Amino acid sequence: MTGSTNIMIRKLIRSLEKQKKPLWKTVAEKLQTPSRKRWYINLYKIEKYTKPGDIVIVPGKVLGIGNLTHEVTVVALDFSKSAKEKILKAGGKVMSLYDFDKLDLKGKNVRLMKQ
Structure with missing residues (x-):
């Protein structure tokens, strides 16, 4: 068997592939990779490449190395405990990738974070 x-x-x-937006199709492609090759993004990278109010999509796991000083909404497959705490402490929001259909993705404030 190939894939997850x-x-x-x-x-x-499957539900991401049915979406009309190319962003979700890209996320679906990244999720099809083996779990050992999935993306792991640290908070310092989110801090460096985002502005307050941005929505960050991570097709992998968010790790807690670094600090976050502004509020962002982070949507990921999984979060470490420290990453979740630091995001919430900075005033941001944490969402599971399974709830992607609840997002309103309009504007230029959406970022797909990659390694």
Whole structure:
């Protein structure tokens, strides 16, 4: 079997592929990679490349190395405990990638973070 064996991730990939926006199709492609090659993004990178009010999409895991000084909404497959705490402490929001359909992605404030 190729691809993820996790049924929840496979369902997420299928629902992302059905979306009309190219962003979600790109996220679905990245989620199809083996889990050992998935993206891991640290908070210092989110801090460096975002502005207050941005929406950050990570098709992988967000790790807690670094600090966050402004509020951002981070949407990811998974979060470390320290990353979640630091994002919330900075006034940001944490969302699971499984809730992608609840996002209103309009404007230039959406960033797909990659390694």
